[in-house]
Amino acid sequence: MTVIGIDFGTANSLVGYFDGQAPRIIPNEWGAEVTPTVVNVDETGQVTVGAVAQSRGILNPDATAANFKSLLGTAKQYHLRDRQFTPTELTALVLKSQRISAERYLHETISEAIVSVPSYFDNQQRDALIQAAQLAGLTVMKLVCDPVAALAASGISADQESRVLVADMGRDRFTVSAVHTIGKTRQVTAQATVNHLGGADFTQTLVDDFIVQKGLSELDAAAYMQIATQMEIIKRGLHFTNQETVFLTVRGDEYTYTLTAEHLSKIFAPLIDILTEPFATVLHRVGWQLAAVDKIVFSGAGGEFPVIQQHVRTLQGNLSIVSDTPGDRVALGVAALAGMPLQDLMRPEMILTPTAAHSYGIQTRRKTFAGWLTDGFVPLIERGQPLPVEKTVKLATNPADTEVFIPIFLGESMHNRNNLQIGECHLQKHPQANELIVITFRLAADGELQILVSNEATDELTQQTIEVTPTVVNQPVxxxxxxxxxxxxxxxxxxxxxxxxxxQLERLANENNGAIRQQFENKRRQLIQLLADHNPAAIAKYRQEFDAFLRDMQSEYIL
Structure with missing residues (x-):
């Protein structure tokens, strides 16, 4: 029986296997290697996963869940229409989709898997991932850390001593790990994570720049998602070598967006400038000189963005860099490991430095280009920071308040509606006074979070200890x-x-008016009727003619 390897990612997931000669990625039903890690519930209650769910999310973002990987093992609930989902259940739906794709491709029953996991995941997150796999009909043979999986796909033998830096850019973070292989044991000896330095952050920069340039305001969630979806596609094609003009459609209106290498360098500069930080931090923590490093290995879909590889190459000089297909690297690694004999698979891997599994912070209200952000997340302790760690911040109070409430959140989103509230502190203040509140977070290696809040004007101090280790994971599903x-x-x-x-037809109808809208609605009703009539021949003909229909519409509408 074949053991599959699954790279369960924040934005996308991949599944692979070892064919006896080499690891291979298994395409999904669409022939695509990646399946979006997205779940949607439509108006009839039907659950979809992957590309269809992602497409529906443009129309109904409130009925769609994404970016739930980081909240595995917590009590977070997602409300999709009239149903509630935990991160574990959402993960199980994605993993089941991956298992079924593998079974259809390999023509056999699949019940065992090797699954990749971020090094900073704590025991609760790992247990939740295993529980999700069990719900999906899979027994997890082993959880493999992302940097170790990346090495397995990079031709770096575990039988020889090596010092490797794995640069992994995911959707929402950039992690550099130092992996020392000695005595057939891979040790993640140090790592540094920069949150909000991932592929989505480069996309977000483009979105913000476009909105400001075009003077767009009061965008609803669907229009904002429409821009972001188009900009993600545009980002992947940027080469930084010449001027490019692209077209975007927002709420039925068409816009041009011109990008030059100079302008891209300017708007991306805040992100590019901090790319060097995790490299320097990891080398310092592990005590290596750059000359002692054997290779740098790129992994993660964000690593495919040309500007990332170009910048790292200029920083690291002549050091050997493995940069081909970084988006597939972890998936190919777990697929390679899935083909190993059991005794080799059980070789130990070690993580020597405990790190924060989540970001912890507070809520503030601040002004942005799009208006006031009332549920803004301000992290004091960032995911991936070595433990124990302590951080302090001072905040000004509203003079009109007589009492200050400080909600405490866990999560990675800039909006606390997407995070999990785990506590609240409050203290008194003088009315009509501008006072400073001092907030200190202390996170211990065992996961205990201690919060101290004081008022500098009154010397009042409140202290709270939050046991952030959840108990929901160990309970039966x-x-x-x-x-x-x-x-x-x-x-x-x-x-x-x-x-x-x-x-797609529903989205195009919503984005247009008049005769064009009517044509999309008519085309949609035609397919609904064919499906209701259960006419396979007519449905097959409709599918064949659909692309031609879209091409014909391009004279009036740019898709």
């Missing part, structure tokens, strides 16, 4: 959750194609 995951049917390619066409 309720039968209703098991039934929901079991009931989730991964559609065949033709079924999923029909769903995506309907979603």
């Amino acid at each position: 309720d039968q209703a959750t098991v039934q929901r995951v079991n009931a989730f049917a991964v559609p065949q390619k033709n079924e999923e194609e029909d769903q995506l066409i309907l979603t």
Whole structure:
């Protein structure tokens, strides 16, 4: 029986296997290597995963869940229409989709997997991931740290001593890990993480720049998602070598967006400038000189962005850099490990430095270009920081307040509605006075968070200890959750194609007016009727003609 390897990512997930000669990525029903780590519930209650869910998310962001990986093992609840999901259940749906894709591709039953996991994941997150895999019908043979998996796909033998830096850029963070291989044991001896330095942050920079340039304001969630989706595609094609003009559609209106190498360098400078920090931090923590490093290995989809590789190459001189297909590297690594004999698979890997599994912070209200952000997250302790750690911040109070409430959050989103509130502190203040509140967070190696809040004007001090280790993971999964995951049917390619066409036509109809809108609505109703009539021949003909229909519409609408 084949053991598969799964790279369960924040933005996308991949699945692979070892074919006896080399690791291979298994395409999903669409023939694509990546499956978006996105879950949607439509108006009929049907659950979808992957590309269809992502497309539906543009129309109904409130019925769509994404970026839930980091909250595995917590009590976070996602409300999608009239249903509630935990991060574990959402993860199980994605993993089940990956398992079914593998079974259809390999024509056999799959029940065992090697799964990648970030080095900073704590025991609760790891247990939740294993629990999700069990819900999806998989036994996890081993959890493998991302940097160790990346090495397994890079031709770096575990039988020889080596010192390697793994530079992993995911959706929302950039992590550099020092991996020392000695005595057939891979040791993650140090790592440094910069949060909000990932592929999504470069996309967000483009989105913000476009919105400011075009003077767009009062964007609803659907319009904002529409811009972000188009900008993600645009970002992947940027080469920084000449002027490029691209087209975007927002709420039915068409815009041009011109980008030059000079302008891109300017808007990306705040992100590029901090790329060097984790390299320097890791080398300092592990006590290595750059000359002692054998290789730098790129991994993560963000590492495919040309400007990232170009910048790191200028920093590291003649050092050997493994940079081909970084987006597949972890998936290929766990696929390679899935083909190893059991005794080799059980070789130990060690993580020597405890780090914060989450970011911890408070909520503030601040003004942005799009208006007031009322649920802004201000992290005091960042995910990936070595433990124990202590951070202090001073905040000004509102003179009109007589009491200060400080909610405490765990998570990675800039909006606390997407994070998890784990506590609250409060203290008195003088009315009509501008006073400074001093807030200190102390996170111990065992996960205990101590919070101290004081008023400099009154010397009042409040102290709270929060046990952030959740208990929900070790509880049995309720039968209703098991039934929901079991009931989730991964559609065949033709079924999923029909769903995506309907979603695409709905989006295009919403974005247009008049005769163009009517044509998209008519085309959508035509497919709905064909599906209701169960006419396979007519449905197949419709699918074949759909691309031609879109091409014909391009004279009036740029897709």
